[in-house]
Amino acid sequence: MQKKVFQLLVDNTPGVLSRISGLFSRRGYNIESITAGVTADPKFTRITIVTSGNDEILDQIEKQVGKLVDIRDIKELKPGESVYRELCLIKVKASPTERQGVIAIADVFRAKIIDVCTESLIVELTGNQEKIEAFINLLEGYEILELARTGIAGLGRGIENVTYL
């Protein structure tokens, strides 16, 4: 089993996300995360899918997804040649005395405190998945009340192989 990140450029048609996720579920492919958002041209949506499987499965994923009528382009975002970012929001239980400790950890990770209440605060962190995992691990001494992750979005580096927008 290996992990792969695919970047898709798709026509922004109704139901396109359901066509893609439906394909993954009926053929038994894994989705670790999927993110979608409109591109600079509102006709298109860019989707980043993190998936895993053996070589044959990953090859089939690329071909079967590429075959869907709405998909304009699919390519692998290779780790060395791409950047991945994920946004994570974490609500931590922190009494006024504990608050400084959380803020100190957040500072190290250049995370932002975006909400403070008497008994909790919300931290926003952007980074690659390893950074987010490390941050969550460091917060183990505190009680994490809620956590929301977006899944990664990615782009290839450089100007080669740019699939427009």
Added chain:
Amino acid sequence: MIGADAMVKCLEEEGVQAVFGYPGVAICPFYNSVLNSSLESILVRTEQNAAHAASGLARVSGKVGVCAVTSGPGATNLITGIATAFADSIPLVCISGQVNSELLGSDVFQEADITGAVESFVKYSYLVKNPEDIPRVFKEAFYIANTGRKGPVLIDVPIDVQNAQISKFKYPTDVNLRTYKPTVKGHAVQIAKVVTALNKAKRPIICAGGGVLLSDAEKELREFSNRYGIPVVSTMMGIGAMPTKNPLYFGMVGNNGKPYANRAMNESDLLIMIGARVADRAVSQPDLITNNKTLVHIDVDPAEIGKNVGPHIPIVGDAKHIFFDFVKYEIDADYSDWIETLNGYKKAMEPKRNPNPDYVDPAAFITMLSEKMEDDGIYVADVGQNQIWSCGYHIVKDGQFLTSGGMGTMGYSIPAAMGAKYAKKDKQVIAVCGDGSFQMSMMEFATMKQHGIKAKVIVLKNSYLGMVREYQHYTYEDNYSVVDLSGSPDLEHLAKAYNMPFIRVHNMDQAEEAIDKFLASDECMLMECLIDPMDLVK
């Protein structure tokens, strides 16, 4: 002009002659507009058969088959027919009426999320919300259905969209699909590799699948095979790509195929799979087709290549184009020793049957029938034991052999024969089914009588669901469960009820006279052959 008029106009622009379907309120605006058009509406007796009939029409005419049904149960009844067409890559455009678009999602009467339901077995689907989109959607739908790897496309049109005024109707001349561009022409480097491999090979063989027929490449295949003396086997969907009696043809492969065809494929040193999926029933042991040989896999669908087996030389492209490119090369090789070996296998390994003389022997009967059929006759096999006997013993001359291969949908033959006969009125079209599959679509006799479609039907009657009985014979030591078909109607009375001529054949002594009479009739006719209930295909 309203949306429904535009839908009908689109079909006329596409050269559609007939729509198989079943009306209901949600598709009534469309069926009202059809009255003022050149289209003929064929009223099937259940929606599933509308898709099968459209499939039969598509397969004999090369055009897109069209069906139109109402929302809710009309649409859901169509699903099996759509899935059947999808499994065999048959181009259909299926139109479904839908409830008022403002009520979508509120579970009103006869609402079903049909685009969601068919998602996994359509090539594409549309839910039309803006009536001005109708011309573009129809143009795209026909294009998608009949290009690349063909398949069904569904267009769901809410009733208010059908009734809405549209400002002006202009049918697009071109399709502008940024995201859909099938590869039809094979890569020149890959083609050259195959030619090199053919020059080196001692025992090459071509395995032709349904894709050869779908790309209308029979002539090119025969020319290629004949010119270089390369033997050919076929999958079930590829039957008819080569005439059965062509000296270079060695039968159907697979677990229900000819033993010598499988042996030929397994012992070859160069296997060219073209337009075939390497599906489980055709190739039960994928390692056998890669061991000690070079495997070339040619398909218009890149996702099929490498799905079930990893080829040494993959080529993405349309069969017709690929053969066209192949014959540009000279191949300097002589495979006559190999052909001689294969002829030896064929002689030694032809399955032997011990027919019961008290009944009609389906194998001998089917051979006799096909020899007497016109050269360009169309034979439609159903699913079950009848299908396996048909595959094994029907002789294709210059005609076509149709069946539901991928999905194995019982009840396919009668409606498919009806669609085929509608499209090719001057050709002999004969459906051959068992008494189980017959009862799944016998209601279509009414459709054929109503519309003057004169396809003929042969029922191989054994009063069992024979294929399942055979499976229970081998797997459950003759503990038969739910396979007894007693209670079935007397077909002579049934034929009389439909005002159709009827012949019953009890044994092979009566077969020849019965077949002659059956083929001479110009009526929609029913023939019943009593076969040994205990007969086995293996």
